[in-house]
Ligand SMILES: Nc1ncnc2c1ncn2[C@@H]1O[C@H](COP(=O)(O)OP(=O)(O)OP(=O)(O)O)[C@@H](O)[C@H]1O
């Protein structure tokens with residue numbers, strides 16, 4: 001296969017909480033400028049994988065490579081400053097800060113605050129209207145927009161997103177995935193974790209299925225979609 | 238009304254000092270969720286350092302200020318943060334309290350070791366240059382104090398509102414892990430906030446020294462006023478904190494001016510911060526139960542009845558041998574150790590099983606001693622009356638505090654202890670103003686050896702009772718409540734009444750010990766039970782192991798021994814405080830304490846019925862999510 005070298009690569013990664021191993025040797029690659037969808041049932045280890053990739057958790061074995069360098073020992077904040085943007089599961093904004101304050105904090109990743117605000121408000125006029133409002137009082141969809149605004153405006157090289165669609169109406173999910181696709185088109189490499197596969201598979205270049213801490217399928221979205229229903233019992237796909 | 242104006246100015250000045258201290262407290266609390274009980278002690282040590290450099294060494298005032306407030310205090314704050322946060326990330330409130338109280342006690346020990354107690358005065362800034370303001374005299378120092386408060390308020394507000402660092406400090410409260418994902422260096426942020434907090438504590442200490450005097454305890458307790466102000470701001474709101482501080486300063490000042498300086502109400506002035514703290518605690522809206530926090534603590538083994546009886550007999554036997562083989566003074570010391578042991582047993586159901594922290598346990602001991610003294614009888618029933626009276630007081634403390642949780646509950650015990658110190662114990666029905674009381678010996682056991690055996694028997698009896706409690710249904714409730722209050726609430730267990738009962742029980746045991754203590758000493762005074770002595774007691778209880786009877790005995794004996802040891806090394810003043818403080822900063826996280834290490838030596842396996850999640854530190858892999 002002729003492919004550009006992947007920008008994010010997990011090689012035989014194991015991870016554990018205390019003595020309980022959750023990832024049992026995961027291999028996964030995110031090529032430059034592509035969207036990879038990581039699917040799998042509850043408790044499969046998707047969030048854990050994202051934590052390892054983003055430096056929040058150390059792999060107990062194996063290697064994490066970003067842009068060709070070994071980053072197992074790099075802390076999450078250093079990764080963020082180096083151009084890795086992570087939007088974790090659930091609430092990924094600071095509820096007791098205003099929208100503007102949330103966006104100002106995004107400048108820790110490197111881009112100047114003025115530019116971040118400008119890009120964010122341009123892309124999401126709704127956020128501009130709510131600039132002075134506490135992020136905790138935004139609707140779920142608006143909160144995810146705020147989170148995505150950070151991803152957009154800080155211009156990261158790699159974007160990791162966990163459960164983007166959780167609890168959101170289909171229309172908003174569609175809008176968010178359109179942004180993902182647009183971001184990928186500008187060269188950002190993206191790993192999206194989802195339980196409900198349709199929206200993610202629609203924009204993904206590749207998909208992987210994680211079950212019980214192992215990648216059981218990896219390939220083109222269409223092929224994976226076919227396998228998906230037989231792979232996990234949820235049948236949600 | 239020159240007098241009124243003068244009092245108002247004094248009140249504003251004191252309030253301004255409180256405001257500076259409270260601002261620092263709020264900053265550290267709101268950025269790290271660790272309530273620094275030692276905040277005042279930091280200010281105290283820094284005030285001493287200020288005296289040392291400017292008065293003793295003769296450095297210019299501006300240079301000393303710069304050094305102390307600008308360099309030493311922030312560095313101290315950052316170092317404390319390193320120690321605290323490493324120990325206390327995600328630790329339950331009880332552990333954070335114990336460790337910060339340990340720091341407080343340690344800092345007092347440090348100050349006493351470096352600056353042995355002699356009279357020291359710190360001159361006010363620009364002494365002698367006073368201004369006249371409508372009949373009242375305002376010193377330049379007063380103006381500087383008020384200006385410092387205004388500047389500190391404005392600077393803190395500006396920092397937290399307009400700077401990225403300040404916004405990040407607030408964000409860290411919401412979600413530290415997420416802040417790291419944004420790319421912020423979170424550990425540097427909290428070190429900074431602790432540094433600024435300590436600098437403000439130092440500034441407040443230095444500003445208030447001319448008012449309060451350079452004293453280990455008074456300056457440390459000054460923080461009570463800062464707590465009160467901070468609680469008025471719900472520990473988070475700076476503007477309310479500053480309003481609270483000014484109100485407190487004013488009411489204290491008017492109390493000085495208008496309340497009688499003799500008689501029962503004379504203590505009221507000193508008690509105002511405690512009253513204020515009580516009021517603030519009760520009126521401030523409470524945080525909701527935090528759902529989903531399950532904190533298992535690996536329990537220590539609960540011995541079976543036979544085994545417990547065996548050890549009990551062993552302890553009484555050993556006491557009997559010691560009673561006849563050793564001189565009377567040693568008997569008295571051992572008696573004291575057993576009595577302290579009973580006080581520590583009183584913490585086992587409350588703190589060990591229930592997870593509540595009482596910062597004023599000695600106050601209940603005092604209530605017991607007063608009861609026996611006032612009854613004036615040697616009948617053993619007097620001990621029961623002592624227990625009953627103390628239990629009643631304990632229930633009374635717990636009642637208004639029914640809606641309080643964790644930190645607030647512990648602070649209310651602190652306020653209670655101070656109130657009792659300053660008001661009740663000074664009243665004529667208690668010790669009287671600076672008075673003392675004669676206490677009869679139970680059963681008329683005048684021989685020191687007999688009294689030792691009595692205290693040993695009493696300790697074993699209470700110990701067996703505590704173990705029986707632990708094995709009962711009620712004991713299991715307590716543990717469940719400690720590990721998951723929210724879970725118990727959803728199961729329909731009534732948290733509040735259970736809590737009142739546990740406070741009453743604990744206070745009752747302490748009161749029982751108080752009766753024995755009074756009999757041992759034969760004369761007791763309010764100073765025997767003052768708030769400051771409750772703190773080392775709590776700390777040693779936790780260090781020795783507040784979940785087991787063995788730990789209580791160990792702690793009781795240590796508490797008795799430490800002053801003895803310290804008097805052997807008089808060169809190091811405050812040695813006992815230092816040792817206790819260092820030990821509890823190091824070990825305060827684990828309520829099973831040294832006793833559990835003893836059990837490990839004896840190869841007693843802890844039961845596996847407890848989740849083996851560790852208290853405090855998360856393991857390396859578990860980053861915040
Ligand atoms: N902090 C933790 N401590 C202990 N075990 C954990 C922790 N977090 C997750 N686990 C366990 O690790 C396994 C994988 O969890 P993970 O959150 O990675 O799953 P997931 O695939 O993201 O699931 P979901 O789709 O529900 O979000 C689960 O069995 C979970 O119980």
Ligand SMILES: [Mg+2]
Nearest residue numbers: 046047048089
């Ligand atoms: Mg997940």
